[in-house]
Amino acid sequence: MQKGTGMNLHYPLILASASPARYALLHQAGIPCIQIPTHADETAETGCPRDLTSQLAERKLESACCGGLDLSRHPVLSADTVAAFGSDILGKPQSRGEAEAYLRMLSGNTHEVVTSYCLKLPGISRVFSGTVSTLIRFHPLSSSELSRYLDRGEWEHAAGAYRIQGTGASFIQEISGSFWNVAGLPLEEIFGIVREQDCLHVVYGP
DSSP states (O other), X not given: OOSOOOOOOOOOEEEEOXXXXXXXXXXXXXXXXXXXXXXXOOOOOOSOHHHHHHHHHHHHHHHHHTSSSOOTTSOEEEEEEEEEETTEEEOOOSSHHHHHHHHHHHTTSEEEEEEEEEEXXXXXXXXXXXXXXXXXXXXXXXXXXXXXXXXXXTTTTOGGGXXXXXXXXXXXXXXXXXXXXXXXXXXXXHHHHHHHTTOHHHHHOO
């Protein structure tokens, strides 16, 4: 079935991600959703941030759609985000020490935040996908500032050890590109697809 499905029923969007930040973004945008964390393999097969996030977003969508639940009537959205500094890919730090190492690396420098997404809309056979990149320049960060931040625990489960919608916003000197991408979902692109496919009523309800 092509765009403009004409469906009148509302089915909550399925967020195939464990990210509380992505869930909060959709909630703030007024989109009812159900969060289904996936168990997709997140082993890296490439050192390229765009290829990595694209692979992982695809795996998360496949994992959700093959998880035994009938999701055919739901919009399903998956995403993956990393920060990249030079040839280093900075995912979610596994310890306070790793988080501190990430932030010292980013201090006073420019890095890239890359998010890939996959969107499956009910009644449409194709999967919509894309990758968005944003450049972020950090202020130089003092040791005391880093220590206070790390004590707050905001680095946990955050790509690059910070969130732009938290205390990490104070680190940023300059941003070039999508704010929402850095927050975890490039909402501009996703809403653009939903509008183009005449499916606003599917994600928001009638």
